[in-house]
Amino acid sequence: MGSEQADRAVLFYESRSFNYDDSWHDDFTKRFAAEINIQPGQHVLDLACGTGLLTFLEADAVGPSGHVTGVDVTPGMLRVAEFKKRKEPEKYANVDFYQGDILKLQEIEALKGKQFDIITASSALVLFPDPKAAIELWAEFLKPGGTFAVDSTHPRNLVPGMVLERVARRLDLSVPYNREWSQNESSLKGVLESAGLKVDKVITVENQSGYGKRQYEVGQWDDFFVENVIVKDVARTFANNDIRRKAQGLYKEEWERLAVNGQVEEVDSVFLGVARKPADGSRYVPSSSSKETVFEGGCRCGGVRYTSTQQPSQVTFCYCRACSRVSGSGYLPFCHVDDDALTFTHTSTMKTLVLSKAAERFFCTGCGAPIAMKYFDQEVTGLVLGSLDLDTFKGAMPNVEQHIFLREKAPWVTVPDDGAKRMEAFEEMEIK
Template identity: 90%
Template sequence: MTSEQADRAVLFYESRSFNYDDSWHDHFTQRFAAEISIQPGQHVLDLACGTGLLTFLEADAVGSSGHAIGVDVTPGMLRVAEFKKRKEPEKYAKVDFYQGDILKLQDIEALKGKQFDVITVSSALVLFPDPASAIEHWTEYLKPGGTFAVDSTHPRNLIPGMVLERVARRLDLQVPYNREWSQNESSLKGVLESAGLNVDKVITVENQSGYGKRQYEVGQWDDFFVENVIVKDVARTFANNDIRRKAQGLYKEEWERLAVNGQVEEIDSVFLGVARKPADGSRYVASSSSKETVFEGGCRCGGVRYTSTQQPSHVTFCYCRACSSISGSGYLPFFHVDDDALNFTHTSTMKTLVLSKFADRFFCTGCGAPIGMKYHFEEGVTALVLGSLDLDTFKGTIPKVEQHIFLREKAPWVTVPDDGAKRLETFAFAGQMGIE
């Protein structure tokens, strides 16, 4: 977070300081704390602590023999936290709060030379443009073997704000959050591993703020544009009238892209990850980063075989007419593997099938099994059919479905599962494919 971004965060949260505890955050921090094993006597660092909701829960867990420290950049939030501490001075004698940019912990004198048993970051990771680098910085203050816990948003959580972020990116404007990378549990797991941590678990916490799921009409985009840009734009990102006019058109466009059958679905969930720093203080390297084969696959007759040194990702169910026709079913499920991790060991019966100018498909001529597809505009990645993966060779956990695409072409006899995955009438790259 640059100093300008820190200033924007202060603007964004300062006005919310005195009613922050009246929101869903109080209940969510209790659920967050319940997923971490904090022991009496431990030292805990709570970053982006806000009003201390999580910090005080952690202080209760470590007891009088432990120590809990909260750090936040917003003065108003810390004034509320200090007020709560003064109400119970004896109970919270071992709780301290410091103001500072959590991407510059080295500037906080009280933290110099210290390492902690547990570090937590609740409802804040999406504020940072490079989450892996942020976590690497924070875990410099984590003891070897120590625990790190953090959450990130579901891609359909708080839809109006997510759309606003997309609009700002298209206009090359800065917003005080960065949510686009957080697509599923695997996204958060990958960020934690990229930061050198060994992931214990990543779970989906549903009903974060209590509403579960809700549907908006596609025509409601203007209401949310007015609310978020005209009324709530505290950081004044869209202060210029010309920019607002451009933003209005883009907001409508991005909102409509999310609609399926005239409805935009919002999902009240987040992903929560708990990871550890290796006990020897080294940097953890995920097995998918090595050259070890983590799964094999191929067609039914064996004429096409492949191996992968990378875990599957981006599981997508495609309902387009081509996938339906080729599979003889209602859809084809795909997953992604980087080309440098994929090795085809047998290709004697593999042939290429060109059904459009956008992608090449390949299949087995021996048994007719579809194998995969490569989009021309997506270099370095191959989409493999999920059914081609040999489960008895697989070392890991199949990621959850990330998205259902081309729903406007879905066969009427197919029911899309209510699995919380993203739903698109076309495809995320529809613009590049020339699809309206």
């Protein structure tokens, strides 16, 4: 987050400073704090502390023998936080606030040379274009063995804003948040691990704002465009009339792409991760980064076998007619691994079948089992989930990420209400 991004964040949050505590953030920070094992006497750094909602909860937990430092870039937020501290000066003598860009912590004099037992960043990670780089920087201020806690959004959380982000990206415009990477619990786990931290847990926090799930009509796109572009565009991202006209058409297009059966679903959830810096101060390297076999798989008769040295990605359920026909079912579930991590050890009965311009399918002629799809334009293979040998699997099974090609779904199939993304098509995979 450079100075330009910091300036946009100030524009975005300054006007919200004095009613920020009246929103859902008050309840969410309590739930956030409950997932961290804060002990008396510890030193905590609360990044993007805002009005101090989480900061003061942490101060209560560490007690008078501990200390909490809050950092935020928005002056209005910090004025509210300082006002709270002045109301109870003795109780919160263990709290300090500093204004600054949290991607330039080294420029804050009071933090130079310091490391903390715990670092938290609540409702903040979506503000940064490169979450891995941000966490790596923050981890420099974490003691060996220290705890880091952060959250990221569900892909259907605050859908109108997410659509606006996609529009801005297509127009090459900057927006003060970056949520596209956060698809599920595994997305957050991967970012934390890639930044060198060992993950203790990643959980889904339901009902972040209190509304659960809600459905919007596909025709409501214009109402949300007006609200987000005309009314709430405090950073003046779409101020130019020509840009605004282009944005309107793209907003409608992106909104309609999310619709299933004429409705767009919004899911009120976030993913919360708690991770640790290795006790020796080194970077954590996940076992899947080595060449150790993570899982094996194959067909029913054993004529096709494979091994993978990589954890599989999140699961995609495909309801296209091709998947339905080759499986004899209503869909096929796939997980994905990089080609260089996948080795076929037995192929005596393996044959290929091309049903689209996107990929070739592998199946077994001995028992008829569908095995995989190899995508022509990507160095990735989709493995049919049923071909995995679960007794060889090391690590956590992936979550369901999305349901695709629902426009071709067989009428007897009911799509589970699992919170995963739903798509009537899938642009990268044009099935015949």
